[in-house]
Amino acid sequence: MTDHNRQFDDAEQHVSPQFRKDLRALFDPPGPVPQQVDKAILASAGACLRKRKHGTPHRLIIPLRWAAVAAAAVIVLGTILYHQAVPTNHQSSIINHQSVAERRADIDDNGRVDILDAFRLARDIESRGQADTKWDLNGDGVVDRKDVDVVAVAAVRLDKGV
Amino acid sequence: MKRIVTFSLVAACSVLLLLIPQVSRASKPAKQTTRFAPVHIYLDSGNKPLAAYQFELKAIAGQIKIVGVEGGEHPAFKEAPYYDPAALMNNRIIIAAFNTGDNLPTGRTRIATIHLQILGDAEPEYQLTLVAAADNNGEKISAELNLQTGENQ
Numbered sequence: 415m416t417d418h419n420r421q422f423d424d425a426e427q428h429v430s431p432q433f434r435k436d437l438r439a440l441f442d443p444p445g446p447v448p449q450q451v452d453k454a455i456l457a458s459a460g461a462c463l464r465k466r467k468h469g470t471p472h473r474l475i476i477p478l479r480w481a482a483v484a485a486a487a488v489i490v491l492g493t494i495l496y497h498q499a500v501p502t503n504h505q506s507s508i509i510n511h512q513s514v515a516e517r518r519a520d521i522d523d524n525g526r527v528d529i530l531d532a533f534r535l536a537r538d539i540e541s542r543g544q545a546d547t548k549w550d551l552n553g554d555g556v557v558d559r560k561d562v563d564v565v566a567v568a569a570v571r572l573d574k575g576v
Numbered sequence: 577m578k579r580i581v582t583f584s585l586v587a588a589c590s591v592l593l594l595l596i597p598q599v600s601r602a603s604k605p606a607k608q609t610t611r612f613a614p615v616h617i618y619l620d621s622g623n624k625p626l627a628a629y630q631f632e633l634k635a636i637a638g639q640i641k642i643v644g645v646e647g648g649e650h651p652a653f654k655e656a657p658y659y660d661p662a663a664l665m666n667n668r669i670i671i672a673a674f675n676t677g678d679n680l681p682t683g684r685t686r687i688a689t690i691h692l693q694i695l696g697d698a699e700p701e702y703q704l705t706l707v708a709a710a711d712n713n714g715e716k717i718s719a720e721l722n723l724q725t726g727e728n729q
Binding site for chain 1 (some may be wrong): 585658
């Protein structure tokens with residue numbers, strides 16, 4: 415080591431206060447970071463990281479998932495309701511629509527509706543020409559063979575029993 | 577998330593396929609023997625004219641499906657009687673008919689024929705119940721009801 419350099423080895427070498435102050439200003443941090451700036455930077459970084467992780471915006475995935483579940487529920491519900499539909503056979507439709515009239519079809523008032531009620535009504539219509547208007551069971555304003563059919567159909571209904 | 581969407585769609589399609597009866601029926605092979613046979617119903621009203629009748633037929637053994645109903649031999653009951661269409665392709669039926677005319681049968685007469693589809697080899701057993709029988713005055717009469725199987729009437 416030369417004499418020229420030895421002068422820097424002296425640890426007790428003193429520097430001027432101004433020089434010391436200038437050096438600190440160069441290398442010290444400029445000051446504390448405000449909290450708002452900190453939060454803004456963190457939020458921005460987080461959003462950027464999430465975007466990179468999922469590849470697509472998060473908002474679009476939720477409707478797709480729920481749409482699939484809703485579609486499945488609609489299909490199941492539609493199938494159940496379809497199987498509960500009323501039969502379309504013409505005579506069955508007559509039986510279903512006239513269930514209220516059937517309760518009035520006990521012509522002989524013996525507590526049950528059977529073919530003898532239809533027979534009695536048919537004989538009344540044929541002998542008198544017209545029967546009591548209370549036997550207008552199908553509500554068409556006329557007591558005729560159609561009302562007799564209502565009684566007969568009620569008599570043979572399976573869900574009524576014997 | 578894509579897995580959840582895919583799974584939901586697959587589950588929905590599976591449920592739909594299971595609930596469609598045609599698909600499930602098509603997958604079942606038909607192995608039972610099937611034959612068709614008529615059952616003739618006879619009613620004996622004695623010396624009283626028969627003007628109205630009602631009876632119920634039910635299979636209590638064997639597998640049957642009712643495929644058709646025919647009228648009787650006497651002109652008064654030649655037309656097809658009243659019955660519930662829901663009985664077709666089932667094993668129970670209520671049949672009834674009446675005639676307000678003067679030409680009425682007496683004694684034993686065939687009042688109806690029921691055509692059946694019999695599944696399997698076992699011979700079915702039937703329960704036949706007379707619900708009502710009446711003469712031309714509308715008065716109830718006692719009558720004997722029975723059935724006969726086979727093609728001969």
